Amino acid sequence: MYEHLFITPRSVLYNIEPIGTGSEFVESLTSYLARVAFEHNTSVGHLVNKLLIPSMDKDYLHRSRDFGGNRFYEGAKTINGYMENSLSVVKAIEKLTVRDDIHKLTLIRWKNVFPLRELLKKSLAWCPFCIKEWKENNKTVYYPLIWSIDLVHMCHIHSCFLINKCPTCFKQQDILRRQSLVGICQHCLRQLDDGATKEKYGQENKDWQGFVIDNVCSLLNYDGKINTGENSLLVKNLNLICEKVFDGSINEFSKQLNFARSSVVGWIKGKVKPTLENQLYICQRLNIEIEQLLLTTNIQNFHIVKQRKRIINTSSKPKRVDYYIVEKELEKVIQNKENISMEAAAKKVGINKRTLYRKFRHLCVQISNHYKQYLEERKLQRILCLKIQVEATFTNLYMQGIYPSRRKIEFVMNKPGVLKERELQSHWKGLLGKQGLLFERNLGECEDIGDEFQ
Template structure:
């Protein structure tokens, strides 16, 4: 039937429009994913807080802490300042924060803002900086060109010392207040000092080698390290497999076969590394730090990414570089020269006969002598054992004295609380003793329990 040119149908099927799931917080996209300058998680949290017009500390305290639901989760960011670098790392703190942020923002790409993809490969030691580092020239360029100012994950890694774009050393102190910044502070804001609030960028035409007095050899190493680690971060988004723990061991054994016919000792001499350390790495028992691994790859002139993925192995006929800066090499093990033998022996004997208090450990003795402790042990095992026994006896006596003092304080605290009409619980007693940490010892807890029994409080 037609009505004034319109067609009337008996019925029509109407479908509800598909409404995407709404996130609790803004679904902010990390900057630079799939590039060497991928954004760090601490930077993402700071930008997310800024997008909601609150300080990062407020965001952590009011939103993230309840989702993470752990002591370190950010209930009070002031208490975990020294640990915020771990947010960009490979451990539990980074994993838990990612899970919390994913649930609040509905993003599934935040893992790339940390080193979690390489958690099986790189140990946490010496992986991340304790303080924030940045390139002031990148900051200035991003601001003047209208780009978003942020903090790349690359800058948080300890092995990266320079900006590969501007060939400048990364700054670690504000040029206004001359203070260092931690990775994530209560009032962190990318590009600004969390202490004085001033802008951290500036423009300059000064060349890297002139400004920083860096030689060509060291500059070559620093830029190579920054570029190779950046290449590794860029590849994280395209990994077709999770790197396994034995990857480094397998690659080291392959290169040992190539350069030294599988002789680990000879390969260690070739790399000028401690033989025992290299042997443990080749066995997969221990893992070298990222810093050490980058140095090894530079020494062999092998791409870090190719070394870890074992792609194009030996396609470019690798060989040890002759340009490796001597001062960047690991220090060789100290040895006692023949004319020093009597001097060291005489010093060790005097240490045993002296009444020095507290007695020094062998680590301290080796430091004073300027020799490697293991080398001294090799020459004077009996003397070294005697010095160590003397030190251990001292430490044991101090431990027993401290435990006895803590037991006494726990008893006095319990009696005082009872006199004031309060139950002497562990939490209350802990606040009254000088060394609360000693409550982990059974002797101290037993002293408190015995006192409560004497007071008729416990059966």
């Protein structure tokens, strides 16, 4: 009677369906995580600590969870990509939700097609008008995967800039946080679509963005097989382009398309892959679609067209650096005894911290050591102030005939858990010992009661 009965396996988390799978507006994995946490009436942090990390075989995440840290959230910008971090999260979520389509919320399928460099944004970006429309139509608010791709700066539906700062507090939003809520600012908790205004695109910018978005959408829609490796269609087609358009001359290839010759050689030999931006630029100059470059066995009707201006992230352009001025700025930090970390010092002079250590290691070590000493002094000062407060609170309770238990002192000081710190706990026990209270009651009781004593 029941031989054809199929029982769906029980899932740990709700079997929530991702939004837009199989379309260019497919949901991102980080957005899905935030929505799943919300549907369970819990925070992203609780979901990650209690369920996700235990399902992932990552020692560094277990240590971060047990001893405190942001390792998972600092690496969240790659969750929507294809690195090992992304693969681990996908497997864990698929296991917990008993779904087999979570990998579609990432770029895992394109792992060997695009290098990770300049592929994903480092902070959240969104279209406020999309969010507003979804709310007005009672649809679920989410962050599409296409918004996390670094090259995409425009919403092709509303022809407006994607924004990356809260319109209320003007702060950037991390890709994922412990308290992330979709559509809500992580800092001021206001709606991310509040008071949004459209900024007009220049025509050249709009043309390039339109080309980028059309091609990225076609890739996100693509559901066929992808050939990768040194003999991939990308490598074959780049060689075909070099042969047919540039008469087999790598020099002409690099000159006409304004690429470094060494880069073109690496692409044609299949040793390295051009970034997504470079692939799209090649397609634009040859008047072809990216699907033809990556997925077609024989490109036809391609020809080089007049160079069109492309909008490149200016932050990626190399800057000429005057290291003499940089050295003087670092020396000034030391002379003024500024209490800043090397991270802050690097931002102040506008140079990467690694570069500073390579060029001016002796100065960097001095700044770092001074900052460590400053933190140590602050820690000692803090402990001293807290000891004075503990002692004053202890004496006040004792004089009122109230047993100065740990919880009672923390309650009066309005500092929950402060006596869990080893130095302060020792100080509290020392005060109990001076008053002859340490052995008057069991220490376990001392921590839990706050009643009057005789």
